[in-house]
Amino acid sequence: MIWMSRLHNCNRRSQTKMVPHLQRRKKMDDGIEEISTLITDAAMLLGENIRTVGLELIRSIASEKVIQESAQKSYLALCEVEGLTEDVRFRKLSKVPDHPMQMLIFFSLPSSVR
Template sequence: MDLSATQPQPEPQLARNQGDSTFSKKKKKISDASDFSTSFNDTAVLLAENIRAVGLEISKSIASEVVIQQKSEMTIQESALKLYPTLCEVEGLTEDERYRALSKIPDHPTQMLIFFSLPSAVRLEWVRRFLADH
């Protein structure tokens, strides 16, 4: 009687290696996914930090621009308040020219600042030229 047919046969070595190989591939895939997840999270954190830093710089820049704008507006307002008394000091300027200049110069803030930067001796001519052009 041949007993070899009834005895359990060991699994062929090839099948076992295939199972181990499949398990190893799954483990590698999980490891790769974990590495990808970690890299993705690190990238997201770095991006968030950069966005936050840029946001702070933009906020500082906007605040600085607002302060500059406010200072500029205050300078223009202060100049507008001094405009009438200064125009009254310009010798040779007629009353009509004074009032026309008073109504037009504040509409041109840069020109108003230029007017105040001029020496008094040239203001009469400057106002007359300004009125002719505007």
């Protein structure tokens, strides 16, 4: 009889040890699932940010192209002004990168007003 009670106690101990083990396993699975969700969310947010930066970069490149084209027009326009030396033309053109919007506004005006 004693050996039966010991066996019973041993079985009970092994069952109680098994339950916490399963609980730890479930907690680990929940933690892994939560980490997976966080990584997925972070990847999606990163993808959205990359798309946004890409669009801004495209706009910036297009704007830079317009500025370069306008700078070429500026040089041609300065060449038409009588009395300007080559040095004065280049000094005026060197100010273009500092004030590109002014140049864009200038070239958006009708040629008779410029």
